[in-house]
Every structure is written in C-alpha cells, then in structure tokens.
Amino acid sequence: MIVKPEQPKLTISKLADEGTSSPFIARLTLSPIKLRDVALPDHTKHEAFDMAYEFVFMTAINTRATSQQIMEIIAEHNRKIFAGEIARLQGHMIHIDESIDRELRKHVEDFLNSAVRVLKQGMQNVAKTLQLNIGFLFQKDSTFENGVTALAKTHPKLAAYLRETRKWSERLISSRNAIEHEGWVLPRVVYTENAGRIQTEEPQISGQPVTEFVQYMMDRLCCFIEEVTAYALQAQMPDGISITEISPSQRNPQCVERFQVALAHGGMPLWSIAYHESTFEET
Numbered sequence: 001m002i003v004k005p006e007q008p009k010l011t012i013s014k015l016a017d018e019g020t021s022s023p024f025i026a027r028l029t030l031s032p033i034k035l036r037d038v039a040l041p042d043h044t045k046h047e048a049f050d051m052a053y054e055f056v057f058m059t060a061i062n063t064r065a066t067s068q069q070i071m072e073i074i075a076e077h078n079r080k081i082f083a084g085e086i087a088r089l090q091g092h093m094i095h096i097d098e099s100i101d102r103e104l105r106k107h108v109e110d111f112l113n114s115a116v117r118v119l120k121q122g123m124q125n126v127a128k129t130l131q132l133n134i135g136f137l138f139q140k141d142s143t144f145e146n147g148v149t150a151l152a153k154t155h156p157k158l159a160a161y162l163r164e165t166r167k168w169s170e171r172l173i174s175s176r177n178a179i180e181h182e183g184w185v186l187p188r189v190v191y192t193e194n195a196g197r198i199q200t201e202e203p204q205i206s207g208q209p210v211t212e213f214v215q216y217m218m219d220r221l222c223c224f225i226e227e228v229t230a231y232a233l234q235a236q237m238p239d240g241i242s243i244t245e246i247s248p249s250q251r252n253p254q255c256v257e258r259f260q261v262a263l264a265h266g267g268m269p270l271w272s273i274a275y276h277e278s279t280f281e282e283t
Helices: 023-039 043-083 101-129 141-151 156-182 210-235
Strands: 087-090 093-096 190-194 197-201 241-245 259-263
Touching: 023 043, 023 210, 023 259, 043 101, 043 197, 043 210, 087 197, 093 190, 101 156, 101 210, 141 156, 156 210, 210 241
Parallel strands: none
Antiparallel strands: 087 093, 190 197, 241 259
C-alpha cells in the first residue's frame, strides 16, 4: 500500500496588519467578492474579474503605502526642522544638514506611476470584464466627449459620474505624464527664516502642496475603485436583485462594508452611483 499525503488546497498569507474593521480592507476586498458571487453566478466568469480586480487592489495597496511614506517623510522632516535637530541659522545663511528632496522625488514618482496604473489600466480592465467600456475617460477631450455622450444613452448616472471624475483624473494623469514626457521633477523643499526660526514650504504638484495632492488623489482613487466596481457589478445582477447602501452609523464595526445585496423590490432603498466630494472614510 502506498500512502500519499494530501496536498494543501488553500494558501492563506498575511497581506497587511489590518482587517475588515478597516474601510479600505472591508470595502475594497470583501464587498466586491460578495457582490461578484451574486452578480456572476456562472463561476467560469469569476477568473477574469478576479485577475483584473487583484491587479487593482494590490497596486492600490502599494499606492496607499507610498502615499503614507510621503506623509511620514515630510512630517518627520518638519519635526526635525522645528526642533533644530537638522537646521541652523548662521548669519544670513540657512544650513540644512539632512535633505529629503531626493527621497521625496522618488516616492512621488512611484505614487504617480502606480496611481495611474490603478486608474487607467486596472479599472479599465475591471470594467471591461463586466461589459462596461470606460476607456474614453483617459482619451483626449473630443474622444472623451463622444464617449461619455454615447454612454449617457444607456448609463446616464455613470456618465455623469465620469464627467466629474474627469476633473481630477486629468490632473493625476497629466502630472504622471509630465514626468514621463517632459522631464518634470518635484521642486525642492523651500526653507525660510521667520523671527529667528526656520520654516519649510512643501513643493507643489499641480498647484497643490505635495501632501494635499497625495491625500486627495488617494482618496479619489479609493472612491472610484469602490463605486465603479459596485456599479458594474450591480448592472450584472440577476433580475430582481440589486444593491443597497448601509449607512455609516449602521455598519458593523468589525466589518465596515458599505454595500450589500438586496431585493430590487424588497422595500430597501437601492444604491445609485453619484459623484461626491465627501472622503472615502466619510462616505
């Protein structure tokens, strides 16, 4: 008799030090999978969606980590400057003993590249697996206008959403393209003296201080991933099934999902996609 030990069929690996009590994890990982199971009852269609969405999520989590590093680098540099640890005045000269310019430029470039990959490549592919074409969002103005006008005939609410999305997505893509095609680099940190103290002025991207730009774009990206994915899955739901939104006050603190499956005529209000300025965490 030959005994063959059973081979493991499932691998579980730790992804991050946070779970479903985190909106980022619950709303961008667990919810899409639950909605997918209902929207795509034919399991043979899962693989294409899962592969496309895995690229989106894994790239997004790396983008978020880079954005957090940018915030930490600047915050720690400002702390050291304020404490006098790495900066001093000598006559009319400001001496900075520790520069963050090179490190900051690298992280900003990484952030822009990965954020655009999520938006332009990742989400376009996710939508495509669910029978939606949003490629015109990333094209020149005339192509965008033709595409969004055509989309409005069948998906008017999504078209309105994409018109608003265009306002920030163009800034993000243009900032990345400036690095790639125009040789743009993030300006240096500026230091000034005020009443005997050294102060810093953040470099700017697209007219915003770098921390504001990175926070805003990361937030918009999370909203876009969640809402466009939910909309595309909602559009694929079987007859009589749709999606409802759980109000923030009613969400389970242990699993803060925003959406759940609902009967289309069951009395619960059905979710409709609509652009908003509220942050991902507040929505």
